[in-house]
Amino acid sequence: MKLWGGRFTKEADKAMERFNSSISFDKRLYKYDINGSIAHAAMLAKCGIISREDAKSIIEGLKSILDDIESGKLKISEDAEDIHTFIEQQLTCRIGTAGQRLHTARSRNDQVALDIRMYLKDAISQIQQLLISLMETITDVAFIHIDTIMPGYTHLQRAQPVTLGHYLMAYFQMFKRDYERLGDCYKRVDIMPLGSGALATSTYPIDRHFVAEKLGFSSVSENSMDAVSDRDFEIEFLNCAALIGMHLSRFCEELVIWSSAEFNFIELDDAFCTGSSIMPQKKNPDVAELIRGKTGRLYGDLIRLFTVMKGLPLAYNKDMQEDKEAIFDAADTLTDSISIFSAMLSTATFHKDVMLKAAYGGFTNATDAADYLVKKGMPFRQAHEIIGRLVVYCIENGKDLSTISIEEYKQFSDLFDEDIKGAIDLKTCIQNRKVYGGPSRESVTVMIDNAKKFLEEHKK
Template identity: 55%
Template sequence: GIISQLKELIGAICDKAEQYKTAIMPGYTHMQRAQPVTFGHHVLAYAMMFLRDIGRLKDCSARANVSVIGCCALAGTTYNTDRAYEADALGFDSVCMNSIDGVSDRDFLIELLSALSVIMMHLSRFSEELILWSGSEFSFVKLSDAYTTGSSIMPQKKNPDMAELCRGKTGRVYGDLFALLTVMKGLPLAYNKDMQEDKESVFDAADTVCACLQVFTGMIKTLTADTDAMSSAAKKGFINATDLADYFTGKGLPFRDAYKLCGKIVSYCIKQNKVLEDMSVDEYKSFYPYADKDVYAAVDLKNCVYRRISAGGTSPDSVSVQIEYLKNEIK
């Protein structure tokens, strides 16, 4: 089922995170380099999303597992039946408490389609990053040939077709959700033949999600990360500037003032065609007299990553904790 497929995908992501938990790359906000993170930390963010998707599907199941036997057309039955006994014998958790409601709504299917849409949204976002990262402008990852194709006329191309199809099929599942919402939006109580349209939307969405999860899991298992390209990208864009501000704050400067000071230092470096690691101690002292040689440890990219040991942080130790948590959750 879809839950077991999600668990397999989470496991594949955890394995990849373990493999690359020390691989430093830029973390982004607004698609601009922001702070250094590890590749393992980054991909685990998606594993956490997929774990919540499992929770949503379980919630859907709880609300759907309600027996409507005995509701009949809408008014209930005149026969002396034990609806609770029947429900228990058939594996339902409970019986619906209003017979008109039992035959009139498809909200449990709409909720399922909503959960499936969220899964596809997460797959689509991950696909988008894999598409970007596998391109020559980033070159952060290499996708297996099994999940890419060549161009019809350009022999040098290696197109991320499977990721693109997962991204594209997200709109299809969204369409299934809105189709059923639209069917239901104007129906008076109780049953109407319009509800027959629920089957096509639900089956199509479920089949699409299953196919995408199967392909995506294989793609994750077989991709490789180019740690050199990631490391090279991390050395650009002053992504250690926040750590420099923290360094000045540790020297007694309020963070607001440290923030402004670092902005001036970054502007200086841009004009001088330098990075923070290239500045001399005297240059740092010209901005803040209490700066010393320990500033280099503060702006070292590896130290920037390894110091972030808070729960959920990007340090390898924190990433290991996250991996262990996820593996326990999917047992």
């Protein structure tokens, strides 16, 4: 039975019914649809729109449907047009005519807007807690490696010495911003649309604020046409998801590169790698690659909904049915990706000796050599020029700044003295960078302490 069948004199085309149906994916909204309906029924009774006896029957019937679905006793039939139709039909079958009163003063338009907002509130909270767990892992690993020296890069070329702890805490900042962005997005999701009707509210004396309070919403939508046609909050969520995916992808790129024989900075645990069907020696970082690849899905979900919404007039249009799969896919993809990435990172082994050796290559202490001359009174641009020529000399002679003699240094400037070797020692280079946000142990300790405070404040 169609909820809208009275207007039609001809059966719907079977292919059209399949094309029109959303039950295959919106069935996961059943809990939100039922809880929203319970609050709606309570409001209708409070306002004297339906009797308290009918409301009691409706609420008990809805709770029994929820219990039966959760226990597996009731299977959601994909013959229904959508989850709203399925639940309403089940309710009417169970309690009779009273069930037909439930839809008074509401439309599927505001009903689905409510369901998806309730779903997203839960999804955002869950993803935020997964980010907290990931940030805890990053902080723990960074603390262990607060003194592990490695090269920092620009243009994927060795640039300056840093520590692995400093490197990892850069990703902490990315995921912290992601957490905060989701929290800001939550504010726009946390607006109750029910009572907007199809687009023009209702002639019944409904109490929308009562429903909002029952369902835990912080506010009520201000304009009924906007409420049923708004999908900005979903696009904002998808944008947050795309950014999280991008950050995971960047981190995975590091791990993939670092686990190559050419870098050999890291050994990923066997539990998070796979082999080759033809090459028996292979250990492939497939999980990191797959998480990196899934970022494309998240980008696709965002562009999908942007494209759906770009030309829609007010108010509700059936195009908007296309939003749910994008939202569900993004939430599922993030949930899986963050969880497995966190486990992969926590079990990885970092090769400290290889990282240290790499930091000694590539003249990562060249800037410190230039700063040495500046501190002796030379203008920085002149010091930059001298160290550049000194690097060329080292390359031509198969040496580095740590192995050339003081006599060779003095060929380039009389300001060089015996203390140059100590000034360009990698530990000195790092520990002298005590500027807030820098790689020194002192600075990274502050980062980690601040991170722990943030995590403690936001853990649930």
